[in-house]
Amino acid sequence: MVRNSSNTINIAISGVGGQGVLTLAEILAKTALAEGLNVRVGEIHGMAQRGGHVVCTVRIGDGAKGPVIDAGSADLLVGFEPVETLREIHLIKKNGCVVMSSHVQYPVAVSMGQAEYPSHESILQSIHEFTNRVIEFDAMSIALNSGSSYSLNMVMFGAILGTGLVPISKDSALRTIRESFPKRFEQINIDAAETGFSTVKTCL
Amino acid sequence: MARPQELLEDNPGKKMLLLANEAIARGVLEAGVRLVALYPGTPSSEIGNNLTAMAPHIPNFYFEFSTNEKVALEVAGAAAIAGVRSMMVCKGPGLNVAADPFFSLAYVGVRAGMVIVVADDPSMWSSQNENDSRYYALMGNMPMMEPSDPIEAKSMLLEAYKFSEMFELPVLFRTTTRVNHTRAPVEFGQIPTLPQKVEFEKEPFRFVPIPSVARTRHPWLLKQIKKAQEVSETSSLNFIEGEGELGIITCGVSYNYVRESLAEMNIQAEIFKLGITHPIPEKKIISFLRNHKQVVIVEELEPFIETHTRRLAQLHGVSVEILGKEQGYFSRVGEYSPRIAMEALCKVINCNTTINWQDIDERARKIPDIPPRPPLLCAGCPHRATYYAIRAATRGKAIYPSDIGCYTLSIAPPLETADILFDMGSSITTACGLAEVTDQDVVATIGDSTFFASGLPGIVDAVYNQHRICLVVLDNRTTAMTGHQPHPGTGVTGMQKHVKPLDIEEVCKGLGVKYVKTVYPFESIAGLVAEVREMVKWARDNHSPAVLVSKEPCALLTAADRRREGIELPKYYVESEMCNSCKRCLNRLSCPAMYMDPETEKAVIDETLCNLCGTCVAVCPQGAIKREVE
Numbered sequence: 001m002v003r004n005s006s007n008t009i010n011i012a013i014s015g016v017g018g019q020g021v022l023t024l025a026e027i028l029a030k031t032a033l034a035e036g037l038n039v040r041v042g043e044i045h046g047m048a049q050r051g052g053h054v055v056c057t058v059r060i061g062d063g064a065k066g067p068v069i070d071a072g073s074a075d076l077l078v079g080f081e082p083v084e085t086l087r088e089i090h091l092i093k094k095n096g097c098v099v100m101s102s103h104v105q106y107p108v109a110v111s112m113g114q115a116e117y118p119s120h121e122s123i124l125q126s127i128h129e130f131t132n133r134v135i136e137f138d139a140m141s142i143a144l145n146s147g148s149s150y151s152l153n154m155v156m157f158g159a160i161l162g163t164g165l166v167p168i169s170k171d172s173a174l175r176t177i178r179e180s181f182p183k184r185f186e187q188i189n190i191d192a193a194e195t196g197f198s199t200v201k202t203c204l
Numbered sequence: 205m206a207r208p209q210e211l212l213e214d215n216p217g218k219k220m221l222l223l224a225n226e227a228i229a230r231g232v233l234e235a236g237v238r239l240v241a242l243y244p245g246t247p248s249s250e251i252g253n254n255l256t257a258m259a260p261h262i263p264n265f266y267f268e269f270s271t272n273e274k275v276a277l278e279v280a281g282a283a284a285i286a287g288v289r290s291m292m293v294c295k296g297p298g299l300n301v302a303a304d305p306f307f308s309l310a311y312v313g314v315r316a317g318m319v320i321v322v323a324d325d326p327s328m329w330s331s332q333n334e335n336d337s338r339y340y341a342l343m344g345n346m347p348m349m350e351p352s353d354p355i356e357a358k359s360m361l362l363e364a365y366k367f368s369e370m371f372e373l374p375v376l377f378r379t380t381t382r383v384n385h386t387r388a389p390v391e392f393g394q395i396p397t398l399p400q401k402v403e404f405e406k407e408p409f410r411f412v413p414i415p416s417v418a419r420t421r422h423p424w425l426l427k428q429i430k431k432a433q434e435v436s437e438t439s440s441l442n443f444i445e446g447e448g449e450l451g452i453i454t455c456g457v458s459y460n461y462v463r464e465s466l467a468e469m470n471i472q473a474e475i476f477k478l479g480i481t482h483p484i485p486e487k488k489i490i491s492f493l494r495n496h497k498q499v500v501i502v503e504e505l506e507p508f509i510e511t512h513t514r515r516l517a518q519l520h521g522v523s524v525e526i527l528g529k530e531q532g533y534f535s536r537v538g539e540y541s542p543r544i545a546m547e548a549l550c551k552v553i554n555c556n557t558t559i560n561w562q563d564i565d566e567r568a569r570k571i572p573d574i575p576p577r578p579p580l581l582c583a584g585c586p587h588r589a590t591y592y593a594i595r596a597a598t599r600g601k602a603i604y605p606s607d608i609g610c611y612t613l614s615i616a617p618p619l620e621t622a623d624i625l626f627d628m629g630s631s632i633t634t635a636c637g638l639a640e641v642t643d644q645d646v647v648a649t650i651g652d653s654t655f656f657a658s659g660l661p662g663i664v665d666a667v668y669n670q671h672r673i674c675l676v677v678l679d680n681r682t683t684a685m686t687g688h689q690p691h692p693g694t695g696v697t698g699m700q701k702h703v704k705p706l707d708i709e710e711v712c713k714g715l716g717v718k719y720v721k722t723v724y725p726f727e728s729i730a731g732l733v734a735e736v737r738e739m740v741k742w743a744r745d746n747h748s749p750a751v752l753v754s755k756e757p758c759a760l761l762t763a764a765d766r767r768r769e770g771i772e773l774p775k776y777y778v779e780s781e782m783c784n785s786c787k788r789c790l791n792r793l794s795c796p797a798m799y800m801d802p803e804t805e806k807a808v809i810d811e812t813l814c815n816l817c818g819t820c821v822a823v824c825p826q827g828a829i830k831r832e833v834e
Contacts, residue, residue: 016577018813026221026387033221033389040353041387043223044329045246045687050610051796052579063467065353066460067386070543071568072559083574090568105810106799107577111790112618115575117802126571130564140812149812150767184770 008061009166010069013156014088015080016105017051020153024078025056027157031168031176032060042067051108055088060166076165078156080139081105082123089130097133099159099200101152103140135163135203142195148185151192158196163204170197208257214395222390224357224383225250228293228321229258231361235317236396238288239266241276243657244686245295246330247384248323252293253687256698264398268698269689272628272657273298277305277320284318284374285411287402289365293321296337297627301658303340309374310344311421312411313428317365318374320346325381326504326539330685332608332627334538336506341376341482345425347432348376348482349441352459354388360479362393363441367480370435371428378481380504382457382539433483441479442488448472450553451496453489453509455481458502458540465545468558473549484512493522500552501528504540527552580613583797584759584815587611587678589725589732591619592793592819594647594676597736602645602674603638607631607659609651610685611678618792621649629658635673636666645740647674653683653691655708660715666749667716674743675751676736677708680758688761712751719743719750726756729822759815773816774832778807782828789820789829 011028015021025041032039042057057069071090079085079100092098102120109115118126127134139159143152154177161170177189210220211230222230228251232240242252252269259267270276273294280292294302299322306320322340325331341348349364351357357379364375409417436442446466450473454462459477466473476492478484493499493516501510510528517524527533533548534540546557581588591614594604606612606622607630615622624634635648650659655677666673683689690696695705712720719742723735735752743750766773783806790798790807797813798820800806809820809829821829 017579018582029387030221033219039221039387039389041221042382043385043387045249045385050579050613051577051582053577063464065463066457066542067382068461068541070541070559071561072564073542084577086571087574087577089571090564105813107575108580108794108796109577110575111799112794113787113791113800114617115573117575118572122572129567129570144812 008059008063009076010074011058011060011076011078011160011166012069012074012088012091013056013058013078014084015054016084017054019080020150021054021056021080024153024157025058027176027180028058028160030180031173034176035168035172037167038062038064040064040067053084053087076160076163078160080152080156082120083107083117086123086126089127092130094131095133096131097135097163097165098127098131099135099156099163101139101156102136103138135159135200137199137203139196142199143192146192146195147188151188154189154192155196158193159200162197162200208254211254212258212261213392216392216394218392219389220392221387222354223250223385223387224351224354224379226254227354227358227390228361229254230390230392231358232291233258233262233395234358234393235362235365236289236398237291238264238398239280239283239290240293241268241270241279242293243270243273243276243298244683244689245298245323246686247325247381248293248295248321248379249686249689251321252689252698256689256700259699262398264400266699269691271692273301274305277302277309280318281305281309281314281374284314284316285312286404287315288399289317291319291321294323295331296322296324296335297331297333298322299337299340301628306340307344308413310346310425311413311418313372314368314374315372317368319361319364319368319377320374321377321379323379323381323384324505327381329381332625334505336508337378338481338508339506345429346376346482347371347373347429347480348378349479350378350456350481351383351479352456353383354386354390356479357383358390360441367432367435371432373428380457380539429483433486436480436483437485437487439480439485442477442485444474444476444492446473446475448474449496450474451476451492451499452502453478453492453499453513454502455479455509456504458504458545461540461542461545462502464542465549468542469546469549469555471549471553478509481509484509486516489513490516490520490522493517493524496524498525498527498552500533500549501526502534502540502545502548506536578616580616580794580796581610582759582815583795583813584763584817585610586680586725586754586756586759586817587614588619588793588795589729589817589819590676590678590754591621592823593725593729593732593736594649595619595621597733598645598647598740602647602740603642605631605634605638605646605648607650607654609654611649611651616794618794628654629662632659632662632666632673632675635675636662636669636671639671639673645674645744647676647736647740649676649678651684652677652679652681652693652708656692656706660711663712663715663717663749670747671749672743672747673749674739675749677751677753679708679753679755682758682761684758684760688758708753717749717751718746719748720753722753722755724756725754726817726819729819759817763815775811776809776814776816776818776820776829776831778809779828779830780804780806782826783807784826786825788825789823792823793820795820
């Protein structure tokens with residue numbers, strides 16, 4: 001059955017407060033709007049941002065009315081960190097695509113010995129229980145090579161476009177980046193997005 | 205965030221991606237609102253953040269971050285009585301603070317349009333309760349509107365001002381987190397020019413509700429609501445769409461979930477979407493009920509519309525099955541989603557959901573333990589050092605009343621310095637109660653913004669009634685939790701004017717506190733521990749309140765300053781050879797920038813996360829944490 005919502009792309013973005021998840025969601029949605037597409041963004045602010053787990057949603061297409069993406073409804077899950085990707089894996093659609101940065105940021109509970117960080121193999125195994133389309137790369141090292149850890153979200157922006165799942169052109173995306181950040185950080189952010197884009201392209 | 209200057213653009217027809225909170229800030233401009241007063245509270249905070257940036261550029265416009273919500277409502281209420289359009293904004297618990305003037309304001313009414321924006325927080329993303337503020341409209345007899353998305357947040361706001369002026373009553377504009385913090389394309393409208401000063405026309409026998417006046421105002425208020433109901437019957441804000449045997453009544457963000465559910469499952473239904481939820485269009489609802497055998501009510505939190513609907517069906521003898529929370533189709537807890545709407549609708553019409561959620565839930569349950577990552581004090585947060593010292597000085601044995609702000613996060617191990625909390629300012633007053641009936645030391649903590657908002661009456665109580673409480677004011681020079689708004693201690697106003705700040709130490713002394721000292725948490729941990737000990741002893745010996753002001757700017761602000769100015773400071777690192785893996789730094793501070801390297805089993809500082817407070821240096825017994833030399 002072709003569903004009425006099939007013309008809508010649901011993107012869930014999961015990470016740690018401070019990694020730039022909210023900014024990525026907004027930049028992505030702004031670009032979609034510039035391309036003439038209907039869009040909704042769901043954000044979480046306040047208490048939830050203080051180094052805790054953050055998840056944002058971007059929904060592009062005519063079927064997007066509200067901001068929420070339910071379990072089993074995301075076409076694309078973008079994870080800034082392995083455990084944070086796993087935490088939201090239930091959102092992914094059957095055969096949906098996961099784009100995940102492999103760089104680990106240890107939760108305090110792990111540092112204090114109150115919890116264990118799962119092994120990389122077990123994380124991937126759990127993800128594969130939901131989908132086999134997993135693209136994984138170290139986005140943090142790309143961000144650092146581009147000039148700043150703060151460009152991590154733009155690496156992920158490039159990565160999202162690299163999947164080809166989102167109806168947004170790279171040129172339009174780079175234009176939004178140029179318009180949205182101070183000039184000093186422009187080249188770093190552009191480089192980050194370009195490398196994220198090409199890295200994911202080679203993974204496909 | 206949309207740039208505030210973009211929100212100022214006189215460019216009707218322009219479409220911009222806006223948060224509902226940004227759309228409301230833009231709506232203030234388009235509605236010709238002359239004065240806005242608020243105390244920040246998530247999920248409404250970005251309304252104030254944008255207005256303060258816009259305010260100096262709007263001729264004749266006044267914006268203030270008021271001391272608290274009660275103050276804000278009084279400031280804004282008076283402006284609307286004087287004859288200019290005004291607005292007050294708060295989160296759900298903020299309306300509780302402003303409840304006193306709220307009820308009076310409905311009795312006396314306003315001369316120009318006034319809107320009270322209240323942002324409820326289903327699921328409590330950043331609140332201490334998920335109370336449904338809609339009952340305020342019912343109890344106070346104030347008209348109410350509920351937008352469902354950012355687009356309506358602006359268009360309905362303009363209608364709210366007209367409605368307010370039609371009935372000379374403020375309008376409660378009720379949003380929820382998923383409206384406030386959703387972004388959508390919003391189209392700009394015209395910007396009118398604002399009036400200059402107006403002349404206050406006296407009418408004391410309306411605006412001073414002494415009993416004899418109030419007795420005439422209550423019937424007036426009921427009459428106004430009756431009139432408002434007639435308008436509600438025909439208003440386009442309450443509309444019916446779609447067709448089908450099944451009827452659905454909904455409001456707010458749930459309307460979107462209903463629409464998505466029907467589309468996803470290909471179900472035909474007639475939807476009655478309420479924009480004005482007080483007074484509700486009773487006649488229209490009754491005829492809607494008559495047209496259906498089954499009507500499902502979809503609304504988050506309390507059965508507000510549902511109870512109204514059941515009342516109307518009973519009153520008018522309509523035989524219709526009303527399905528909602530009363531029979532367990534929906535929960536009174538937490539926010540909704542399309543899934544929740546779909547599952548309930550499937551139960552009603554006896555079908556299966558298009559997605560097999562049981563299967564997904566089952567697979568999700570099988571995922572091995574995922575380490576939790578709750579919000580916590582940021583790397584470099586000065587509160588961490590202060591709490592470490594409080595805990596060390598009292599060996600964890602004192603009672604630690606807490607307050608509303610980032611610092612409530614000290615509830616988590618290993619700091620564990622939050623034992624009791626009700627509301628803004630309750631750290632001081634609960635400390636008074638506890639000191640009176642226990643023999644334990646009581647060390648309360650309160651933030652600087654909360655101190656000014658609601659702390660002062662508690663201090664007066666402690667001084668006058670001689671409560672032996674200790675209070676540490678965590679002065680991080682901002683209202684951090686809600687996004688760094690100024691407060692009376694910062695020296696900046698909502699109009700971005702620089703003024704003389706109120707000094708917390710002087711305020712305490714002025715209120716009669718005999719023991720007040722200012723300390724700097726990053727200077728010396730040992731010194732800080734000694735200061736807390738001395739304060740605790742003094743409060744005990746003198747049976748009076750003692751105050752420490754722990755002063756250091758929020759780490760997020762100092763980090764942002766450094767980044768903006770391109771300043772690179774020497775970094776902290778762990779000398780690996782000297783680290784004996786005792787984990788004291790990790791276990792005592794729970795700093796998100798530190799972790800144990802799984803290979804070397806030594807502590808490591810992640811330099812991309814470290815905010816350079818240096819608190820860990822003093823905590824390491826080996827002296828293994830060092831700073832690069834410039």
